[in-house]
Amino acid sequence: MPRVLISDQMSPKAAEIFRARGIEVDEITGLSKDELIKIIGQYDGLAIRSSTKVTKDVLAAATNLKVVGRAGIGVDNVDIPAASSRGVVVMNTPFGNSITTAEHAIALMFALARQLPEADASTQAGKWEKNRFMGVEVTAKTLGLIGAGNIGSIVADRALGLKMKVIAYDPFLTPERAEHMGVTKVTLDELLAQADFISLHTPLTDSTRNILSRENLLKCKPGIRIVNCARGGLIDEAALKELLDSGHIAGAALDVFAEEPAKSSPLFGTPNFVSTPHLGASTDEAQVNVAIQVAEQLSDFLLTGGVTNALNMPSLSAEEAPRLKPYMALAERLGSLVGQLDKDGIKSVRIEVEGAAAQLNIKPITAAVLAGLMRVHSDTVNMVNAPYLAREREIEIAEVRHERDTDYNTLLRVTVHTANGPRTVAGTLFGMSKPRLTEIFGITVEADLAGDMLYIVNEDKPGFIGRLGSALGSAGVNIGTFHLGRRDAGGEAVLLLSVDNAIPDALLTDIRALPGVKVASALHFV
Ligand SMILES: NC(=O)c1ccc[n+]([C@@H]2O[C@H](COP(=O)([O-])OP(=O)(O)OC[C@H]3O[C@@H](n4cnc5c(N)ncnc54)[C@H](O)[C@@H]3O)[C@@H](O)[C@H]2O)c1
Numbered sequence: 001m002p003r004v005l006i007s008d009q010m011s012p013k014a015a016e017i018f019r020a021r022g023i024e025v026d027e028i029t030g031l032s033k034d035e036l037i038k039i040i041g042q043y044d045g046l047a048i049r050s051s052t053k054v055t056k057d058v059l060a061a062a063t064n065l066k067v068v069g070r071a072g073i074g075v076d077n078v079d080i081p082a083a084s085s086r087g088v089v090v091m092n093t094p095f096g097n098s099i100t101t102a103e104h105a106i107a108l109m110f111a112l113a114r115q116l117p118e119a120d121a122s123t124q125a126g127k128w129e130k131n132r133f134m135g136v137e138v139t140a141k142t143l144g145l146i147g148a149g150n151i152g153s154i155v156a157d158r159a160l161g162l163k164m165k166v167i168a169y170d171p172f173l174t175p176e177r178a179e180h181m182g183v184t185k186v187t188l189d190e191l192l193a194q195a196d197f198i199s200l201h202t203p204l205t206d207s208t209r210n211i212l213s214r215e216n217l218l219k220c221k222p223g224i225r226i227v228n229c230a231r232g233g234l235i236d237e238a239a240l241k242e243l244l245d246s247g248h249i250a251g252a253a254l255d256v257f258a259e260e261p262a263k264s265s266p267l268f269g270t271p272n273f274v275s276t277p278h279l280g281a282s283t284d285e286a287q288v289n290v291a292i293q294v295a296e297q298l299s300d301f302l303l304t305g306g307v308t309n310a311l312n313m314p315s316l317s318a319e320e321a322p323r324l325k326p327y328m329a330l331a332e333r334l335g336s337l338v339g340q341l342d343k344d345g346i347k348s349v350r351i352e353v354e355g356a357a358a359q360l361n362i363k364p365i366t367a368a369v370l371a372g373l374m375r376v377h378s379d380t381v382n383m384v385n386a387p388y389l390a391r392e393r394e395i396e397i398a399e400v401r402h403e404r405d406t407d408y409n410t411l412l413r414v415t416v417h418t419a420n421g422p423r424t425v426a427g428t429l430f431g432m433s434k435p436r437l438t439e440i441f442g443i444t445v446e447a448d449l450a451g452d453m454l455y456i457v458n459e460d461k462p463g464f465i466g467r468l469g470s471a472l473g474s475a476g477v478n479i480g481t482f483h484l485g486r487r488d489a490g491g492e493a494v495l496l497l498s499v500d501n502a503i504p505d506a507l508l509t510d511i512r513a514l515p516g517v518k519v520a521s522a523l524h525f526v
C-alpha cells in the first residue's frame with residue numbers, strides 16, 4: 001500500500017480521500033528540514049502547501065518518493081529540476097484557489113482605498129477620528145494588472161464589475177484575449193504611467209523578479225496604490241518603504257514578502273501600508289478545493305500511473321518515449337528559438353511534420369514546441385502544462401502532416417504568428433537523433449541549437465564578419481561554431497554563432513552598434 005505524508009496544514013478532506021482510496025497517510029506538520037529528511041524516505045507521496053521546502057537535500061533523502069503534490073499554484077518551494085532529475089513528478093492544483101486569491105487582491109485594494117486597517121485600529125482605540133480618514137473611490141479609476149493569467153483575469157472581471165478601467169501588461173496576452181476580457185493590453189511603461197492601482201499576478205521568474213523596481217516605482221503616477229498577492233520578490237521592498245514615506249506611493253498592500261515568514265520588515269508600521277501573512281489562498285472553499293484535487297491527483301498517480309497537472313513530466317507511453325525523445329528535443333529547441341527572439345502576443349502556432357516525423361504521434365512534439373516557446377515566460381511551463389496554457393491564452397494550434405517528399409529524411413517546421421507577423425523555423429535530426437536547425441525566418445541556415453548562442457541579422461556587406469570577430473575577441477568571448485545564411489547576395493544575412501560563455505549585455509549593445517547590424521540577440525538553450 002503506498003504511503004503519503006501531508007506535511008503542511010491542509011483540509012481534512014485530503015486525508016479522507018487518501019484513506020478512502022486505500023493509501024496510508026500521515027499528517028505531520030511543522031517539521032524542521034532535518035526532521036523531514038529523517039522521515040521522508042518512508043513515503044511514496046508528499047502533499048504540501050507553501051511551508052514545506054522540498055529542497056535538493058530533502059529529495060536526496062526521499063529514496064521512495066514518486067510524487068510531490070502542491071495544494072496550490074506556486075511551486076517555488078519545490079526544487080523542480082532536482083525532482084525531475086530524481087524522477088519525482090511534481091504536480092500542483094492550478095485553479096483551486098484562483099477565485100479566492102483574486103478576491104483577496106480586491107479586498108486589499110479596498111483596504112488601501114479606504115484605509116480600513118488604520119481606521120479600524122483607531123476606532124477600536126476609542127479615537128473616533130472621522131476627519132483623519134479620507135478615502136478614494138475605485139469607480140472610474142484605472143487598475144493596472146501585471147500578469148493577466150488565471151488570477152489576473154478574475155481580478156479584471158471583478159474590477160470591471162466595480163466600474164474600473166482595466167489595463168494589463170502581460171506578454172502572453174493577445175489583443176483578441178484582451179478584448180474578450182474587456183481589458184486594454186499595454187506596455188509596462190504605459191501601465192506605470194496610467195494606473196491608479198496596480199495589482200501583481202505573475203509567477204516569480206527571472207523576467208518578473210523586481211518588476212516593480214525603484215526605477216519603475218518612480219515611473220508610477222504619484223498617488224499610486226499597489227497590491228501584491230502573487231509572490232514576494234516582485235517588488236523592491238526597500239524602495240517601496242522610501243516611496244511610501246515620501247508620499248509618491250499613496251498605499252501598498254502585501255500578502256507576500258521576499259522573505260517568509262516575514263516576522264519583521266522596515267515596512268511594518270508605515271502609514272498606508274497593509275499586510276497579510278500570505279493569506280491569498282486562505283478560504284474554506286479554496287482549501288477544500290485544493291485538498292481534494294491534490295489528494296485525487298496523488299492517489300491516481302500512485303495507484304494507476306495517471307498524470308494530471310504535472311509540471312515536470314511529459315505524458316507519454318513507455319513504448320513511444322525513446323522514439324519520440326529526439327524529436328521532442330528538436331521541437332523544444334525550435335519553440336525556444338522563436339520564443340527567445342519574439343515572444344510578443346503569440347496568436348497561433350502551426351507545427352508541420354514531414355518525412356519520418358509524419359509517422360509519429362504529433363501531440364508530444366506539439367507540447368514540446370509550446371513548452372520551449374512559452375518557457376521564456378515561466379519556468380513552471382513544461383510539456384504537460386504548455387498545451388493547456390496555450391489553450392487558456394486562446395493561442396490557436398494547428399498540426400499538419402505532409403506526405404510529400406522533402407530534402408531531409410525527416411523535417412519539423414514551426415510557424416508562430418506573433419504581433420510582429422509570422423515567424424518560421426525548421427529543423428531536422430542528424431543521424432535520426434541530433435537536433436539541427438535548417439531554416440530560420442525564411443533563410444536557410446544549418447546549426448546546432450545548444451548552450452549560449454548569438455543571433456544576428458545584418459546587411460550582407462564585406463568586412464562585417466571581421467568587425468564582429470574583433471568585438472567578440474576583445475570581450476574575451478570565444479566562438480565555438482559559426483553558421484551563415486542569406487536571402488540573396490548583398491541583401492539580408494543571418495549569423496548564428498555558438499559561444500563558450502554567455503554574451504554580456506554591454507557586448508550585445510556594442511554588437512548592435514556595429515554598422516549594418518539590424519538585430520542582435522543572445523540565446524540560450526538547455
Ligand atoms: N497569495 C497567494 O496565496 C497566492 C495564491 C495563488 C497564487 N499565487 C501566485 O499568483 C501568481 C499567478 O497565479 P496564476 O494562477 O494567475 O498564474 P498564471 O500562470 O495563470 O498567470 C500568470 C501570468 O503571468 C504572466 N507573466 C509571465 N511573465 C510575465 C512578465 N514578465 N510580465 C508580465 N506578465 C507575465 C503570464 O503570461 C501569465 O499570464 C503565481 O505566482 C502564484 O504562485 C499566490
Ligand SMILES: O=C(O)CC[C@@H](O)C(=O)O
Pocket residue numbers: 049050071072073074075097278279280281282
Ligand atoms: O497554500 C497557501 O496558503 C498559499 C498558496 C499560494 O501561494 C499558491 O501559490 O497557490
